[in-house]
Amino acid sequence: MTLNVDLAKTTGQASPPTQRVIAVMEMLGADPGRQFTLAEISRGLGISRATGHAILATLVAHEWVTRDPLSARYAWGPAIASLAKPADLFRDDLADLAAATGTQVYLARRDAGSLVIIDIAGETLAAPRIGRGTKTPFVAPFGRDYVAWSSPEVQQAWLEAIGQPSAALRGRISAVLNETRNRGFVVERLTREYLRVYSALQALSDDGEVDAITAQLARAFADLSVIDVLPDELGAGATHSIATVSAPIMTVDGVVTMSVTAAPFATLEASAITGLGDRVRATAAAIGERLNRYGDQA
Structure with a gap:
């Protein structure tokens, strides 16, 4: 799947970095059983690998995203479920x-x-x-x-x-x-x-x-x-x-x-x-x- 961050749609005090984080979570959440590579996420969202890596590293630290140590693929994390009561x-x-x-x-x-x-x-x-x-x-x-x-x-x-x-x-x-x-x-x-x-x-x-x-x-x-x-x-x-x-x-x-x-x-x-x-x-x-x-x- 491909999701694009359309910053032209943001108004007022919207934050482009925050929009990118939301886009990553929406991409993973749309198919929570699938694992994505960094390249797939970066390409799908139109962001650089460095930006994608920085976002994902932070999300992994908070368990909003998981990273498979063998395949280095990313997926929807367990901490999200605890927020969605x-x-x-x-x-x-x-x-x-x-x-x-x-x-x-x-x-x-x-x-x-x-x-x-x-x-x-x-x-x-x-x-x-x-x-x-x-x-x-x-x-x-x-x-x-x-x-x-x-x-x-x-x-x-x-x-x-x-x-x-x-x-x-x-x-x-x-x-x-x-x-x-x-x-x-x-x-x-x-x-x-x-x-x-x-x-x-x-x-x-x-x-x-x-x-x-x-x-x-x-x-x-x-x-x-x-x-x-x-x-x-x-x-x-x-x-x-x-x-x-x-x-x-x-x-x-x-x-x-x-x-x-x-x-x-x-x-x-x-x-x-x-x-x-x-x-x-x-x-x-x-x-x-x-x-x-x-x-x-x-």
């Missing part, structure tokens, strides 16, 4: 969303049978305090943003893990999953039952296992609650008490592995719910693009 890669996106919405925002990851919060930004005074590492079980009706794009078989297994659902619940969940795919976000209603059940489920999910008690509690909540908000419930002038709005983060293969959530814990008009959902969805898409570009290093 989601908490670092996506913190600006979360902070921007929190500032724009005035809510607490958090990034969650699916880890086997649990959804684990891995980063947080902002604050919602009315919301319960949630910290990094907080877990909730991946059990219906929670995790809808993770299963809405899955196969019918996966969706059925997720729903039936809490026991055989009633016809009414099955119908509601089916409609909600369809709507989630259409609009791209999930809405969690704020009710007294939600607050109690959510806290209880967090306590039950410390070991990451969905046991009989967890399943029964989730089923009772699903049977007694109105899950999500559908289009005919978002008419003009309608208001709803909203706990959270979440959107999925997808891999290039369409698999949902993470999600972004904004937690207003407030009564919102229909237009505000839709607007918040669109903002959360846009942030999730931006994070997904970066995740797919740099890889999931967590």
